[in-house]
Amino acid sequence: MNYEKIVNSITEKIYELEPSLLERFGEKGKEKCREDNHHHMKHLETAYELDQPAFFIDYAVWLEGILTKHGMNSQHLIDNFEIIQAVLADSMDSDEKREKFHLYLAEAITVLKGEHVKGGA
Numbered sequence: 327m328n329y330e331k332i333v334n335s336i337t338e339k340i341y342e343l344e345p346s347l348l349e350r351f352g353e354k355g356k357e358k359c360r361e362d363n364h365h366h367m368k369h370l371e372t373a374y375e376l377d378q379p380a381f382f383i384d385y386a387v388w389l390e391g392i393l394t395k396h397g398m399n400s401q402h403l404i405d406n407f408e409i410i411q412a413v414l415a416d417s418m419d420s421d422e423k424r425e426k427f428h429l430y431l432a433e434a435i436t437v438l439k440g441e442h443v444k445g446g447a
Contacts, residue, residue, distance in 0.1 A: 332413060332414065336413050337356060337360050339413060340406065343405075363406070363410070366407070370430055374426050374430075379429065385434075386438060403438060407431045407435050407438075408435065411431050411432070414428065
C-alpha cells in the first residue's frame, strides 16, 4: 500500500501542532519526519501482515531507545503515534486494517508510557 498521502497528512499535522519544529529543524527536519513516519507505517503494515502486534511494539521500544539517546523524550514518539491514529481514522478504507493499526499504536503507546509490567510477569 502506498502511504504517501497518509504520511504527508501526519507530517503536516505534527508541524501544525508544533510550528516551532520548522524553525528549529527547517525543511530538512520536515523531510526526516516524513521518512520516520514512512518507517512507522511500514512497521505497522508488517505487524498487520504477520498478525503480530509485538512486532510493532518491539519497534517502538527500540526507536524510543534511539530517540532518547539523541535528546528526545518518549512523549515525542507518543504524540507522533497519537497523530497517526487520528489521521488513520479519517484516511483508511479498510475497517479491519484501521482497527488493527489503531490497536497496535495504542499498545505501543501504553508500553512507552510505562503502563506495562517491566521485566515480565
